[in-house]
């Protein structure tokens with residue numbers, strides 16, 4: 556591991572490395588006057604919830620939490636059964652990056668499914684749903700999909716519908732982890748209502764942090780009556796902010812004039828630009844289709860550390876030389892130019 560500096564120049568490590576979008580920071584300052592009701596009873600939170608209703612074109616049930624792990628785990632509470640299981644991709648954040656929070660908080664088993672380019676293979680889903688092990692196995696109660704996926708790919712509308720219909724046909728609820736949903740909406744060019752609500756998704760983790768917020772994610776129950784007990788889960792799940800208005804205000808700004816989609820589209824465009832620059836290099840092999848804001852590539856293992864020293868990023872699989880270069884809403888063309896100069900200077904093929 557290379558030593559880490561206190562602050563980095565803009566790079567390609569993660570969209571979590573980025574700062575706060577100025578319009579969101581301004582909005583936090585704008586609501587920072589007077590006093591307001593706490594725990595989400597305030598007017599700003601009411602407005603932010605109404606903005607989600609507007610986004611989906613109907614009344615939905617929206618709650619604001621601090622982070623994505625909580626959004627995923629607490630929204631899955633809507634399907635909780637002590638003998639239940641949640642089906643997810645083998646690459647899912649829920650499976651790989653949320654420690655044992657899902658098992659601990661939900662008290663359910665996770666079952667990872669084979670995925671192709673980060674997307675759950677419908678045959679693998681059908682196979683698990685058809686096992687029929689009765690009371691001896693864990694009962695699948697929910698399917699969770701990540702859109703866009705952890706490896707920067709997208710489910711098409713048709714692919715989503717196939718998986719959702721299959722899950723529903725077996726009585727499962729469907730959750731979507733939309734930590735980078737703005738990138739997906741920008742890339743697919745369809746509304747979030749059409750992509751998720753009309754496809755039958757039941758519960759959604761709507762990403763705020765990676766789309767330009769300081770912190771905060773929204774849990775949105777799309778089907779009427781679902782998640783009615785969420786306020787209790789939120790409190791006992793340690794996620795009820797007292798000064799909620801400062802999280803809500805960020806969402807109000809993020810949804811205004813589709814800033815979340817603009818930010819996602821901007822990050823996507825930068826990743827497309829980076830991809831265009833690296834794809835012809837003989838020592839770079841792009842590992843997954845580049846559809847949103849990240850480029851996954853295999854590079855010579857010997858290049859990894861020297862490159863990281865100059866421009867920090869995370870290896871995805873260090874031993875295989877698989878790396879992730881990720882763009883954010885604030886990535887600039889000059890950042891890519893600088894990165895390319897470094898990459899070419901350190902290249903084993905000079």
Ligand SMILES: Cc1ncc(COP(=O)(O)O)c(C=O)c1O
Pocket residue numbers: 622623624625648701704705732734764
């Ligand atoms: C796909 C996905 N879901 C959820 C999250 C949210 O995680 P956190 O709990 O760190 O906010 C992330 C963050 O990297 C993510 O990539």
